[in-house]
Amino acid sequence: MSSLLNSLTTELRRGTLTLAVLSQLRTPQYGYSLVQLLEKSGITIEQSTLYPLLRRLEKQELVTSSWDTSESRPRRYYVLSEFGTEIFQQLKNEWEKTSQELYTLLKGEGEDEVD
Amino acid sequence: MKLIELYIQEVTRRLPEKNREDIALELKSTIEDMLPDEYSEEDVKSILEQLGNPAILASGYRDRPMHLIGPRYFDLYIQLLKMILPIAAAISLFSLAANNILSYGGEGAVLNLILHVLGEGIRGILSTGMQVFFWLTLVFAILERTDHAKAPIPLTQSCKEWSPDDLKNIPYIPKEKVISKVEVFGSLLWTAIWATGYFYAANLLGVYEKGREGLEFVAPTFNQEVLHSYWPLVVMVIGLEVATAIYKWITAQWTKKVASLNMILQLISSIVFIVIFSNPHLFNIAFVQYLTDLFSFSHNPKNSIYWGAMIIFVIFAAIDSYKGFRKANIRKGPAKSQSI
Numbered sequence: 001m002s003s004l005l006n007s008l009t010t011e012l013r014r015g016t017l018t019l020a021v022l023s024q025l026r027t028p029q030y031g032y033s034l035v036q037l038l039e040k041s042g043i044t045i046e047q048s049t050l051y052p053l054l055r056r057l058e059k060q061e062l063v064t065s066s067w068d069t070s071e072s073r074p075r076r077y078y079v080l081s082e083f084g085t086e087i088f089q090q091l092k093n094e095w096e097k098t099s100q101e102l103y104t105l106l107k108g109e110g111e112d113e114v115d
Numbered sequence: 116m117k118l119i120e121l122y123i124q125e126v127t128r129r130l131p132e133k134n135r136e137d138i139a140l141e142l143k144s145t146i147e148d149m150l151p152d153e154y155s156e157e158d159v160k161s162i163l164e165q166l167g168n169p170a171i172l173a174s175g176y177r178d179r180p181m182h183l184i185g186p187r188y189f190d191l192y193i194q195l196l197k198m199i200l201p202i203a204a205a206i207s208l209f210s211l212a213a214n215n216i217l218s219y220g221g222e223g224a225v226l227n228l229i230l231h232v233l234g235e236g237i238r239g240i241l242s243t244g245m246q247v248f249f250w251l252t253l254v255f256a257i258l259e260r261t262d263h264a265k266a267p268i269p270l271t272q273s274c275k276e277w278s279p280d281d282l283k284n285i286p287y288i289p290k291e292k293v294i295s296k297v298e299v300f301g302s303l304l305w306t307a308i309w310a311t312g313y314f315y316a317a318n319l320l321g322v323y324e325k326g327r328e329g330l331e332f333v334a335p336t337f338n339q340e341v342l343h344s345y346w347p348l349v350v351m352v353i354g355l356e357v358a359t360a361i362y363k364w365i366t367a368q369w370t371k372k373v374a375s376l377n378m379i380l381q382l383i384s385s386i387v388f389i390v391i392f393s394n395p396h397l398f399n400i401a402f403v404q405y406l407t408d409l410f411s412f413s414h415n416p417k418n419s420i421y422w423g424a425m426i427i428f429v430i431f432a433a434i435d436s437y438k439g440f441r442k443a444n445i446r447k448g449p450a451k452s453q454s455i
Contacts, residue, residue: 030144030145030148031141031144031145031148032145032148032149033148046167047145047165047166047167048166048167048168048171048172048175049175051141051142051145051172051175051176052172052175052176053175055138055176073144073147073148074140074144075144075148076140076141076144
């Protein structure tokens with residue numbers, strides 16, 4: 001039963017990952033700093049999902065990347081492109097709308113239980 | 116640390132050449148970011164555990180799917196497979212049977228020939244089936260990898276996405292009117308069996324007696340020359356039966372046309388049967404003699420066999436024709452669909 005719940009939860013969260021990642025890329029981040037930022041807000045993401053996701057976002061021209069070799073260890077930084085910022089805004093609005101709708105739905109159900 | 120290098124190698128060897136170096140460098144720097152300054156092998160292992168199976172990570176980097184045929188093509192693939200496999204199997208079986216029968220020179224028992232054809236047939240069907248399966252799968256696997264339309268919407272048989280207009284091309288067949296493929300196949304098989312019986316009657320049909328080396332052929336039932344003098348009629352009936360079976364297969368349901376065709380077929384085969392059977396020289400004298408001796412008939416049994424066979428044949432033909440028309444007349448279906 002709990003494995004079913006796990007897979008449903010994963011499925012539920014999968015769609016929100018892109019939005020979560022995009023939201024943190026308004027300032028340049030490298031792989032591990034992004035993991036830490038997300039974890040700080042309570043979002044756990046499989047690392048084997050995150051790194052390929054970054055590459056995909058770059059291919060879709062939502063983010064740009066560059067190597068920073070100024071520090072002791074070279075790091076690849078990702079940041080939202082202009083197009084990415086635009087898409088992020090729209091996606092954010094979409095999410096707020098959806099969560100509002102879902103909130104109303106779930107709230108209605110909660111009241112039914114009280115009755 | 117050797118483990119890290121090995122892990123990165125396991126990931127990058129699955130990637131296209133041009134991305135390898137870049138991804139390797141990024142992975143290395145990420146893994147080092149995650150490790151504390153002083154680290155043990157255990158630390159490395161736990162980090163690699165978090166990154167997971169290199170094959171999965173690599174497939175995330177690649178755009179190519181990790182399945183052979185995805186949801187976009189799967190339904191189409193199965194439909195085509197179901198359609199092509201039986202056709203290919205039937206063609207291979209028929210060509211094999213025709214080949215063997217044409218090259219049969221009359222030597223050897225016919226039963227042996229039949230067994231040989233059956234054995235070869237099963238092998239032929241298996242190898243044809245495998246060929247069809249392989250090539251069709253290959254074609255679809257390539258399609259899956261070359262079609263870059265992003266929408267994962269399944270395609271229909273017209274290779275387009277589904278629309279309500281597709282419904283107009285589907286015939287509505289009530290259960291009672293369906294002509295199943297098994298039925299069609301059965302009638303084809305029956306044609307093949309009796310045709311074989313007809314052409315090899317001299318070696319196949321007759322009286323067998325238990326001899327020293329298994330069954331021994333004592334006396335053929337029919338007078339072969341008389342029987343074979345009717346071959347143009349018989350070939351015509353065979354042709355008509357095959358044509359009817361194919362027509363039934365295509366229409367897949369009983370309609371007035373199918374029922375009429377079926378009735379014509381039954382009528383003609385009844386007439387041919389009666390014409391052949393009413394020839395007084397049809398039966399082999401030795402066979403008739405054998406029966407007379409065996410059952411110690413007081414009179415000649417020929418007449419009762421004739422009449423019995425003919426009546427049974429005609430009755431079955433009449434029942435079959437009637438059934439066809441009854442099924443064709445069943446009216447059941449979405450009434451409104453006629454007006455659209």
